[in-house]
Amino acid sequence: MEAVEPQSLKKLSLKSLKRSLDFFSPLHSHFPPPDSLSCISLFFLVFCACVGGWCNKKIRLSHKMNLEYGGIEPTTFKAQPGKEDHVNPSSAQSTPLALPAPEDAQKGGAHNALVAGPVAQPRLNDFGPTKSSSIISAPGSTDRFSTSAIMERVSSRWPRPDWHRPWKTYRVISGHLGWVRALAFDPSNTWFCSGSADRTIKIWDVASGQLKLTLTGHIEQVRGLAVSQRHTYMFSAGDDKMVKCWDLEQNKVIRSYHGHLSGVYCLALHPTLDIFLTGGRDSVCRAWDIRTKTQIFALSGHENTVCSVFTRPTDPQVVTGSHDSTIKFWDLRHRGKTMTTLTHHKKSVRALALHPKQNMFASASADNIKKFSLPKGEFMHNMLLSKKQ
Numbered sequence: 369m370e371a372v373e374p375q376s377l378k379k380l381s382l383k384s385l386k387r388s389l390d391f392f393s394p395l396h397s398h399f400p401p402p403d404s405l406s407c408i409s410l411f412f413l414v415f416c417a418c419v420g421g422w423c424n425k426k427i428r429l430s431h432k433m434n435l436e437y438g439g440i441e442p443t444t445f446k447a448q449p450g451k452e453d454h455v456n457p458s459s460a461q462s463t464p465l466a467l468p469a470p471e472d473a474q475k476g477g478a479h480n481a482l483v484a485g486p487v488a489q490p491r492l493n494d495f496g497p498t499k500s501s502s503i504i505s506a507p508g509s510t511d512r513f514s515t516s517a518i519m520e521r522v523s524s525r526w527p528r529p530d531w532h533r534p535w536k537t538y539r540v541i542s543g544h545l546g547w548v549r550a551l552a553f554d555p556s557n558t559w560f561c562s563g564s565a566d567r568t569i570k571i572w573d574v575a576s577g578q579l580k581l582t583l584t585g586h587i588e589q590v591r592g593l594a595v596s597q598r599h600t601y602m603f604s605a606g607d608d609k610m611v612k613c614w615d616l617e618q619n620k621v622i623r624s625y626h627g628h629l630s631g632v633y634c635l636a637l638h639p640t641l642d643i644f645l646t647g648g649r650d651s652v653c654r655a656w657d658i659r660t661k662t663q664i665f666a667l668s669g670h671e672n673t674v675c676s677v678f679t680r681p682t683d684p685q686v687v688t689g690s691h692d693s694t695i696k697f698w699d700l701r702h703r704g705k706t707m708t709t710l711t712h713h714k715k716s717v718r719a720l721a722l723h724p725k726q727n728m729f730a731s732a733s734a735d736n737i738k739k740f741s742l743p744k745g746e747f748m749h750n751m752l753l754s755k756k757q
Contacts, residue, residue, distance in 0.1 A: 653667040
């Protein structure tokens, strides 16, 4: 193969000029007189196309801005008598933008526009507005200015957590023969209990990590534990459909609560009343009286397993999360009716956590961890940035 001879920029320009002449010249036998200005312009255009192509986008943006917002006119304020001395000199230089006023205001007075405060007029540079400018079209201009707006992206309002050193493993406690499904701490913070798939409940010392006691009684894995702050009781629930009340002074079961049709997955104690709540695979959250062992309410409404629950002293007193991807608020004062249903999650809600001081809670799912406010359940934000909503 023959090597292709590299062509210079001048040769390519002359070839392009010859093709243009063949297309548009009426006299094909005569060459046009040489024009130095045309050659210079041609070379300049070729140079801009090769080197300065990125400038075209800026130029088009500037031209578009002039077409879109060229008709904006600043409004003028009429100073009231007796208030000339109180004018802020910094605000006198800025020109506000006019926004459309309501119909009642247009009928009543001379001010026919609602003025949006003293906002600085955006300064246009060579290729359009700066990044911090926000432009709103004014009423009374042509149709192309009606709804156009260019605004800077609002920065994130999420609270930035305080930095701390990476967590280090302090102690590893081993003793269970199966998966650890539940944990609960004593209110005095001296011991904690753990429930496992080996059907046992173990009590450990917090300071030393030593095993203090092992409780047996469940015939299936233990999934829920809770320690009462008002009594010397500990409650446990498991896949054997049983909910047990343990007396910590005698270290034995004193009450059993029957009613669930399948395994019990979660358990929570009410902070002010002598009741507790359990949720399980039968899609029902049940409220129990601690002393009489009777079922007070059966909170039915979920379409799948109720795997998380927490209680509050004020409404909503009960909040449940389910595998049907919903979170429900329950009203115990009106026979356990549903107050609100949150459907923000796309997958099963696996866990709920109430904030110890603020009126908010977090819900964990396979799609994201979301934060909600209480008591209305308004969505605040996602915890994980890498996940898609």
